[in-house]
Amino acid sequence: MSNLSLAKDKIRILLLEGIHQNAVTLFKSHGYRNVELLPGALDGEELKAKIADAHMIGIRSRTKLTAEMLEAADKLMAIGCFCIGTNQVALEAARDKGVPVFNAPYSNTRSVAELVIAEIIMLARGIPHKDRLCHQGGWLKTADGSYEVRGKVLGIIGYGHIGSQVSVLAESMGMKVRYFDIIDKLPLGNAAPCDSMEELLEISDYVTLQVPATPQTKNMFRREQIRAMKPGSILLNLARGNVVDIDALTEALEDGHLRGAAIDVFPKEPASKDEEFISPLRGQPNVILTPHVGGSTQEAQANIGNEVADKLVRYSDNGSTLGAVNFVEVSLPVQEGVTRFLHIHRNVPGVLAHINEVFSSRGLNIAGQYLMTDGEVGYVVVDISGDIEAGMGVRKGLEAIEGTIRTRFLK
Template sequence: MNDKIVLLEKIHPSAVENLQAQGFTNIVQVPRALAGAELIDALSDADAVGIRSNTQLTADVLHALPRLRTIGCFCIGTNQVDLNTAATLGIPVFNAPYSNTRSVAELVIAQAILLLRRIPEKNARSHRGVWDKSATGAFETRGKLLGIIGYGNIGAQVGILAESVGMRVCYYDPESKLPLGNARPMPLDELLRQADVVTLHVPGGASTTNLLSAERIALMRPSAVLINASRGGVVDIDALNAALRGNRLGGAALDVYPVEPRSEKEEFVSPLRGLENVILTPHIGGSTEEAQENIGREVSDKLARYLSAGTTRSAVNFPEVAHQQKEVVSRILHVHRNEPGVIARMNALFAESGLNIVAQHLQTRGPIGYAVTDVDAPIEQSLMKKLCGESAAIRCHLV
C-alpha cells in the first residue's frame, strides 16, 4: 500500500512489523519528538502519524496538514492532540487504553511497598555510608488500606494486585463502577483521611487539575504516602512539596509532572528533587518491553484497519464504525457535518451514476457524521469530485 506512515518518538519495532505484515511499506521512523515547522515539514505528505506523549498536534499543526487522515497515540493519553480540531477535520485519533495497564499497576505496587518500608531513605543513607537499621516508620503492606482515586482499567488492576499482597482496597470514582475483588467505594475526602497509600489514576483536563489540592493533601494522615502515575497536573506540586518538607506526609512517588522535559537533553526540574522520602521516575509507568510491544501492535493495527478499510472502532474523537473486511471493488469513506439530508444526497449521486450500493454503515458523534459505503463497481473521479464537493462534506476518499 502507498499510504505514508510517519512514526515519531522511538515507537516499538512491533508497530513497523505489524504494519509491514499488513502490506504497508512506506513507513518513516523519527526517533524523537518534533515541533513547529520541523513537525509540519515531516508530516506534510503523511497519511498517518504515530506519536507518543511529547509530540504536540495542536490546531495550528493539524490545519497545516491537509493530507493527514489519521493519528495513532502509542500510549494511553491523548492530551497531546487537539481532539476537537482533529474531528472537525475528519481525522480519527486512536490510542492504547489497555496495553500498558499491567506495567503501570506493577510500578504503583512496587512504589507503595518501597515507600511504606522507607526504602528510598535507607538507600540514600547507605550510599552516604550511614548504617540505619531502625524500624521506626517502616511498615508492612499487609493490612494497610490502599485508596485508589480513579477506578478505571489501571485503578482496578492496582486494586487486584494490592489485594494479592494483603492490602485492603477502597476507591473513589465520580462514575458508578463495579468493584473487583473486595474493593469498596468511598467518598473522596473520607478516602484521603483513612488510606495509608493514596494512588491517582484519573484523566487529565480541567476537571482534574489540582484535584489533590493543598486542602485535600492536608486531609491525609501524616504517615500516609501519595503516588501519582496518572497526569502531572492532578497534584498541586507546591502544596505536596510543602507537606513533605513539613513532615505532614510520609512520602510520595511521582511518575508524571506538570512540566516534563521534551528530551533527555533537557534538565528535569522539580521542587521535590533531593527529598529522600520521594521517588521520582521519568514518566516510565508504561515503559516496559512488554507494554511497548503490546502498544505497538494495538495502535498500528488500528491505523492499518482505518487506512485499509475505514474502521473507526475505539477512536477517541470520532463516530465508531466496526471493522468490515473490504470484499467489494470500491469503498468510499465520507466524513461530513451531521445535518439532515446528507446521506440522501450522497446516495442520489450513486444512483445518478448507475451504481448499486452493496452495504452502507453510518454513525454520528456530535457534529460529525461518518458513512462507509461499499459499491461493487469502479468509482469514476468525476463522482468522487461530486461526493467530496457536497455542501456538508468534510473529506472523502476511496480505500
Template sequence: GAFCIGTDQIDLAAARRAGVVVFNAPFSNTRSVAELVLGEIIMLSRQIFPRSQACHRGEWRKSATGSHEVRGKTVGIVGYGHIGSQLSVIAESLGMSVIYHDIVPKLPLGNARPAESLEALLRESDFVTLHVPDTEFTRGMIGAGEIACMRKGAYLINASRGKVVDIPALRAALDEERLAGAAIDVYPVEPAHPGEPFVSELRGLDQVILTPHIGGSTEEAQASIGREVSTALGTYLLHGSTTGSVNLPNIDVAPLREGGCRIINVHRNVPGVLSAVNRAVAESEVNVTGQSLGTIEDVGLLIVDLALGGEDPKARELCHAIAGLPTSLRTRIL
C-alpha cells in the same frame, strides 16, 4: 497513530476537522503502570529510597523505625479503570484492603469496595493512588483541601496526569510532615526531550520518589503499544473501522463483501448530509448494501457499502461526487 496513552501532543480538534483519524493505545501499558505503583507502595512503606540514598553516601542506616509491611494497609484507588482495577487485584493479593472512587459506577473486583466519596477514600487510606485522565474536572482535583482530608502519615502516588495534583500544596504537606511521603511520575510541566533540565518543588526530598514519566515505559508495554496502534491503523486503512479512535466517531464495520466497494466520508456535522449522499447514490443508480453513520461534536463519519466493484468507473465517479459536496472533509473508497 499516537504510540502511547496520552494524546496531549496532538491537536485532536484540528485533526478531526481535517478528517484525520487518531488512534492511541489506552490498554497496552496498564500492567506496567500497575506494577510500578505497587513497587512504589512497597518502597514508600519500607523507606527504601532514603535508605538506599544513605548507603550511596556511605551511611549505614539499619533500623526498623518507620518501616511497615503493606499487609493490612488500605490503598485508595482514585479512578477504577483498566490500571486502577489491575492494581486493585495485585494489591489485594498482598493482603492489602482496597477501596476505590470513580465518577462512573464500577463493579468491584475481589474484595475491593467503592468509597462513599473521594473525601471518604482520602480519610480511610494509608496510600492514595491516582489513575484518572486529564480533563477539566480532574485538573487540581488533589489540592490543599483534599490533602488535608488524608490521614496523617499517609502517602500520595500520582502516575496519571501531572496537573491532577497541586504540587505546592503537596510540598507544604510534606514539609509539615502531615504526609509521610509521595511517589510522583508525572508533572504539570515536563521536559520535552531527554537530557533537558527537570525542575520541581519536590526535588531534594528523601521521602519523595520522583521518576521521569516512566509508568508505561517497559519493553513489554512498548511492544504491545506498537501492535495495538498499528493494528488499529491497519484495520482503518483496510476496512474503514474507527474502533478505538479518540477524535472520530467509533464505528466498527465488517470486512468488505467480495465484489463490493466502500465509501468513507468524513464531513461537517450539519443537517442534510445523509440525504445529500443518498441523493448522489440514487442518481448513480447504485444499490446500497450497508450504511453506518456516527457523529462527534462538529464532525460526522459516514460509511456506505455499495454493490459495485471499487474499480468500476461508476464507483469512482460516485466517490468524486460525494467528495465534492460542500460538507465533505475527507472521502476515500475501498
C-alpha cells in the same frame, strides 16, 4: 479504480519517539512499506515539515499536535497515540479535519499497576532515603519508620482499568482496598467503594491517583485534599501531571504531614533527556521521582505498538474507526468484490440523501451502507457492487456535497 485509491506503498507513515518495532513490522506485513521511524520527538518547523507529506502519524506523549500544527498536515488521514493519553493532540481540530485519533488505553495497564505496588512497598520501608545514604557511604540499619503493607489501607482514586488492576495486586498482598470513582464501579475481590473522596482520604494509609486527564481532574488534588489525607500517609501519582499541586505536596512533605510520595508525572516535563528536570520535590528524603515511565516496559511498548498500529491499519484498509477517541466509532466488515466509499461531513441535514443521489444518478448499486453521527461530524460508508469506471465522476460528485470534509475510496 487504482487512480481513485492511494496504493499502500504510497501511503507515508511517520512514527516518532522511538515507537516499538512491532508497529513497523505490523504495517509492513499489511503492505505498508513507506514507514519512517524516528527515535525522538519533533516540534516547531521541523515537525511541520515532516507531517506535511504524512498520511498517518504515530506519536507518544512528547510530540504536540496543536490545531496550528494540524493545519500544516493536509494529507493526514489518521493519528495514532502510542500511549494511553491523547491530551497532546488537538482532538477537536483533528476531528474537524476528518482525522480520527487512536490510542492504546489498556496495553500498559499491568506495567503501571506493578510500579504502583513496587513504590508502595519501597516507601513503606523508607527505601529511597536508605538507598541514598548507602550510596553516600552511610549505613542506616533501623526498623524505625519501616512497615509492612499487609493490613494497611490503600485508597484508589479512579477505579478504571489501572486502578482496578492495582486493587487486585494490593489485595493479594493483604492490603485493605477502598476506592472512589465518580462513576459507579463494581468492586473486584474484597475492595469497597467510598461515598466520597474525603472519606477515602481520612482512612487511607496510601493514596494512589489513577484518573484520566479531563477538565474535572485538572488540579483536583490541591492543598485542601492533601491536608485532608491521614497524617503520616503516602501519596502516589502515576496518572497525569496536572492533577497534583506540587508546591502543596512539597509543603506537606517538609512539615511531616505526609510521610512520603511517589510521583511519575509532572505539570512540566523535560522535552528531552538533555533538558534539566526541575521540581521542588528533588532532594526530598522519602520521595520516589520517576521520569514518566509508569507504562514504559518492553512488554507494554510491544503491546502498544501492535494495538495502535492495528487500529490504524484497520482504518486505512476498510474504514473502521473502532477505538477512535475523537470520532464516531464504526466497526465495518471486510467486503469482497465491492468498492468502498468513505464520506466524512459536517453533521447537517440532507447529506445522506445527496450521497445516495450521487450513486443512483450514475446507475450504481449500493451493496451496503453505514452511517454514524455525533454532534459535529457524520461518517457515511457506502459499498458499491462491481467495478466503477474512473470517469464516472463519483469523487467529484461526493466532494461537491455541501458540508463535505473528506472523502476516501477503498478497493
